[in-house]
Amino acid sequence: MTPSRFDRLDALRAVAILWMAAFHFCFDLNYFKFVQQDFYRDPFWTVQRSVIVSLFLFCAGFGQAVAWEQGQSWPRFWRRWTQVAGCALLVTAGSYLMFPRSFISFGVLHGIALMLIITRLTAGAGPWLWLMGLVAIALPHLVQSSFFDTRLTNWVGLITRKPVTEDYAPLLPWIGVMWWGLAAGQWVLKNRREWVTGVLPETLAPLATLGRWSLSFYMLHQPVLIGLLLVVRTLQ
Numbered sequence: 289m290t291p292s293r294f295d296r297l298d299a300l301r302a303v304a305i306l307w308m309a310a311f312h313f314c315f316d317l318n319y320f321k322f323v324q325q326d327f328y329r330d331p332f333w334t335v336q337r338s339v340i341v342s343l344f345l346f347c348a349g350f351g352q353a354v355a356w357e358q359g360q361s362w363p364r365f366w367r368r369w370t371q372v373a374g375c376a377l378l379v380t381a382g383s384y385l386m387f388p389r390s391f392i393s394f395g396v397l398h399g400i401a402l403m404l405i406i407t408r409l410t411a412g413a414g415p416w417l418w419l420m421g422l423v424a425i426a427l428p429h430l431v432q433s434s435f436f437d438t439r440l441t442n443w444v445g446l447i448t449r450k451p452v453t454e455d456y457a458p459l460l461p462w463i464g465v466m467w468w469g470l471a472a473g474q475w476v477l478k479n480r481r482e483w484v485t486g487v488l489p490e491t492l493a494p495l496a497t498l499g500r501w502s503l504s505f506y507m508l509h510q511p512v513l514i515g516l517l518l519v520v521r522t523l524q
Contacts, residue, residue, distance in 0.1 A: 297350055297484045298499030299492055304343040305502045309509045311336055316510075320517050341396060341457060342465050348400055349407060349469020350476075350484075356411040357477050365408060373401040375507050379455075382511075387454050394443040395455030397506070402443070402459060403466045410467070417471035424464030 311333075317323045327333045355365070376397035384391035392398075413420065428445050436446045445458030476483050488496055498505060 293496065293500075294354060294484050295488045295493070295496035296486060297347065297354070298497075299488055299495035300499070301344070301347040301351075301502050302495040302499035304340060304347060305498065305505055307336075308340045308344065309505075309513075311340060312510055313513050316513050316517055320521055322517070341462065344396065345400070345403070345457075345462055345465040346469035346472070348403070349466035349471075350473035351469075352404070352407045352411060352466075353470050353473025353477060356408075356470075356474070365404075369401060369404055371503060372397060372404065375503060376401050378507065383454055390452045390454050392453055392455045393439050393451075394458060395453070396457045398443070399457035399459065399462055400466075403463050406459075406463060407466055407470050411470060411474075414474070415471070417467045417474075421464040421467035421471065424459075424467065425461040426464075428458075428460045 314323070314325065314333075315327055318325045318327060325333065327337075376395070379392055379395060379397055383395075410417065410420070428447075431446050432448045433446055434448050436442055436444050437448055437451070439451065442451050442456075443458050445460030445462070447458070450456065
């Protein structure tokens with residue numbers, strides 16, 4: 289593997305995706321009554337979820353810094369964006385089949401699809417990205433309105449109550465994390481490039497490979513886990 293592949297960044301993305309898969313496996317165990325946990329209110333689970341999403345979005349922002357530096361063309365950007373947006377629609381459809389009353393209308397992939405466009409358009413803001421991220425993270429705690437409590441408007445994030453949905457990653461505050469990832473990526477590429485271009489130990493090489501296929505893994509892991517648990521429950 290060559291340093292230009294940014295193996296260390298790919299490996300960090302893989303850590304986020306594996307942690308997410310472990311979280312989802314526990315959620316599925318709870319859904320099929322193999323365990324009893326409160327994934328909606330227990331801090332052990334809610335904090336984990338926030339950290340996982342933060343790490344995932346930070347890596348996505350960092351990845352945009354790499355794309356910006358490499359001069360990624362708009363056509364290539366839109367090809368990747370179409371994949372993310374298409375997968376987001378599949379998540380909505382799949383979640384509606386399992387959770388018709390709490391299906392996912394604006395989850396992590398939906399949020400990433402929107403934030404990719406915004407980070408692409410704002411990548412030239414340089415150091416201002418740090419302040420923009422801070423404002424985005426703070427704003428939902430300062431400004432809230434019932435206008436944003438509907439499915440058509442809650443994607444903004446200025447809600448007064450959390451919507452009933454299985455996944456929710458609104459623009460605010462999460463664009464702030466992605467902006468920080470973009471800002472950190474630009475700084476590292478300029479000042480400490482070796483942090484992400486250094487060669488990984490051979491034992492960690494599979495993580496880099498997984499990190500480059502994170503979207504495919506994201507889309508496949510839940511159907512596989514749910515299918516396995518259905519088989520186990522059927523055999524009981």
